[in-house]
Each structure stands twice: as structure tokens, then as C-alpha cells.
Amino acid sequence: MSPFWGEVFGTMILIVLGAGVVAGVVLKGTKSAESGWIVITAGWGLAVALAVYAVGDISGAHINPAVTVGLALVGEFPWASVPSYIAAQVIGAMIGASLVYFHYSAHFNATEDEGAKLGTFATGPAIRHTPSNFFSEVLGTYVLVIGILFIGANAFTDGLNPLIIGLLIFAIGLSLGGTTGYAINPARDFGPRLIHAIMPIKGKGTSDWAYSWIPIAGPIIGGGLGALSYAAMFQGIVYPALWVFIALFTAVMVLAFMLERKNIKTSDEKFEYQNLRGKKA
Template sequence: MSPFLGEVIGTMILIVFGAGVCAGATLKKTYANNPGWIVITIAWGLAVTMGVFAVGSISGAHLNPAVTLALAIAGSFEWALVPEYILAQMVGAILGATLVFFHYLPHWKETHDPAGKLGIFATAPAIPHTFSNLISEMIGTFILVLGLLFIGANKFTEGLNPIAVGLLIVAIGMSLGGTTGYAINPARDLGPRIAHFILPIPGKGSSNWGYSWIPVVGPLLGGSLGAVFYKALFAGEVTGLFWLVLGIGAVILASAYAFGKKQQGEMDASKVA
């Protein structure tokens, strides 16, 4: 199996289990309906664990464009392979979401909540706030990348890496996931969101494209910051890339803050009117 196909399969497994638990928890007339946040976070952790076990020896099981980009920045992955891996992850995410759709086929008509149906495929903020939503995704992915690099630096975890990574995902979900649903993975959010847009889901409503850039930009930026932070503090390497990533991050955050302020002003004005 090629690394490209490995990333497709691994990401597909991730989404089948991850979106699958969201579907079971959300859709009506399933035995798994409304199990709570703990069940969902544990299932997502196990989803990552199984994806890593499946293809870790084939592709390294990145399963996440933010991780692929961060590893390239950290110098442990070839830049030339980054586009190929990201494409594979997107394909796998769309395929995984499609399998979840067919698995729960009769339950979509029984559920009359468009937002809940979208939540099976993609994330949304608990409180819409552009700046803080972006910050949440950045912090979650920053911690994810640091955790992955910490795990990789410890030889005693060899063979147990998939379990350690899964536990890291559970910890992030329980501790930091309540604000935005912790996409922390552009493919995990954008791929299934595309599937939601394309698939003939009864009563599905909007795919919320206005929010879709945050779970893409936030993880990519947060993961990149995690990589340069690790190199600077733990490897003692402060390169031009460190300052470039920080500069890009500052510009994006400033733009998000200004956009959020404008958005809030418009909302306040509409309430007065």
C-alpha cells in the first residue's frame, strides 16, 4: 500500500468512528442517542488510535493536514510530500463521512434538527465569536502538535504510540473541546462538511460555510506554532521560519479580531434597530 492510500484509509477510519459516534449521539431512534460529551470524546480518541494503528507503519498516520504541515516545519517530514498527504486526508475524510451517511440512512428523516445533522459532519462554536473561536482551534492544535512531538521524543512509548496519541485526543476534547467542538484537524472538518453539502441528507439545512475557515486556518496556524515553539524551546533552534510563522499568526489574529469587532457592531446595531 502506498503512503497516499494509507492516509486515505487512516483518515477514513478516523471519520467513520468519530462522525459515527456523533451520528449515534444525535440522530433519533438510535440506541446510542444522547450519551453525553464523555462518550463522544472517548470515541474520538479511539478513532485516532485505530487510524494510527491501521496505517502508522505505512504513511506515519498523520491523518491531519495540521500535523503534516507541523512535521514539515519541524524538519521531520519532506515538504514535497505535504500536498499529496493533505489531498489523501481530504479524500479519506469525505469517504468516511459518506460511509457514516449510509450507515445511518433511515435515521436522517427521523431527525428534525438541521444544526444537529451538520454537527455530525462538522464543528460549530458553542458561542459564535470569530476571534475566540479561532484562538480555541489554535490552542487545541498547538497542544496536539506539542503532545505528538513529546510522545515521539520518548522511546518508552514505542509500540504504544497510537494509544498515547488517542489519550491525548481525549484529554484535548475533555479539557478544551467544549468551545468549538475541537476540530483541531482541517480535513476532519472540511472533508465531512463537503460531504454534508453534497449528500442528499433529508432536511439538512446550511453547511455553514461562513464558519468553515476557522477550523481550517486555526489548526494550521496552531499546529505550525506548536512546531516552531518545540524547535525553539526544546531543540534550541530559532530560525527564520519561527519568525515567519509568528508574523503570519499575528496578522491573522489581528484580522480576526477586527472582523469580530465589526461583526459584533453590526449585530448590536441590528438589535437596536
């Protein structure tokens, strides 16, 4: 199997088990319905561990564009292979999301909650606040990438590394995932969100594309910062890209605050207009 197909297969396994556990918890009538956040985070951790076991020796099991870009930034992965890896990850995520849909099709039909259906495929914020949501994805992915590099710098018993990485995902989900559902992986969110938009899911509602840039931009910036800061702090190598990513993070945070202020102002104006109409009536 080539590295490209390794990334396709590994990401497919990630989504089949990761989105699958979400579907089991949030969709109506499953035997695991309403079993809670710990079940979801444990499922995602085990999904990552199995995906790494499956294709780690084939492709390195990036299964995440943020990991691929982060490693490329510090010279641990060739930039020429980045586009094909990201394409493979998105394709794998789309295949995995499709399989989850067909597996749970009866439960999708039985579920009326549009948010639950979308949540099976893509992430969304518990409280919609653009700067906070973006920062959550940056921080979660920062911890992911720098954590992977920490793990790689230590010697473990043969075959244990994938399980440790799975525990890292579990820890991130428990500690940081409650705000946005911790995408920490652009392919994990974009591919399944696209499948949600395409599939003829009964009463599925919107795919919330207005939010979709956050689980793409946040993880890419967070992953880049994680890899670059690891190199600076633990290897004594300060790449110029570190300052670029710090500036990029700052610029996007400023933009996010501006968007949030604009949204609040628009909502206030709409509320005042509705009240005025009500008084005239």
C-alpha cells in the same frame, strides 16, 4: 499500500469512528442518543488510536494536514510530499463521512435538528465569537502537535504509542474541545462539511461555510506553532518560520477581532432598524 493510500485509509477510519460516535450521540433514535460529551471525546480518541495502528508503518499516520505541515516546517517531513498527503487526507475524510451518512441514514431522516445533522459532519462553536473560536482551534492543535512530539521523544513499549496519542486526543477533547468541538484537523472538518453540502440529507439546512475557515486556518497555524516552538524550546533550533507563524497568528487574531466588531455593529444596526420599523407601524 503506498503512503498516499495509507493516508486515505487512515483518515477514512478516523472519520468513520469519529463522526460515527457523534452521529450516535446527537441523532434521534439511536441506542447511544444523548450519551454525552465524554462518549464523543472517548470515541475520537479511540478513532485516532486505531487509525495510527492501521497505517502508522505505511504513511506515518499523519491523518491531519496540521500534523503534516508542522512536521515539514521542522524538517521531519519532505515538503514535496505535503500536497499529496493533504489531498489524501481530504479524500479519506470525505469517504469516511459518506459512510457515516449511509450508516445512519434512517436517523438523519428522523432528526429534525439541522444543527445536529451538521454537527455529525463538521464542527461549530458553542458560542459564536470569531476571535475566541479561532484561538480555541489554534490552542487545541498546538497542544496536539507539541504533544505528539513529546510522545515521540519518549520510549514506550512496542505498539503503545498509538494508544498514547489516542489518550492525547481524549485529553484535548475533555479540556479544550467544549468551545468549538475541537476540529484540530482541517481535513476532518472540510471533507465532511463538503459531503454535508453534497449529500441529499433531508432538512439538512446550511453547511455554514462562513465559519469553515476557522477549523482550517486555526489548526494549520496552531500545528505550525506547536512544531516550531518544540524545536526552539527542546532542541535549541529556532527556525525563521517561527517568527512568521507568530506574526501570522497575530495578524489573523487582529482580523478576527475586526470581523467580530463588524458583525456586532451590523447586528446592532439591524436591531435598531427593526425597532424603528416597529415603532412606525
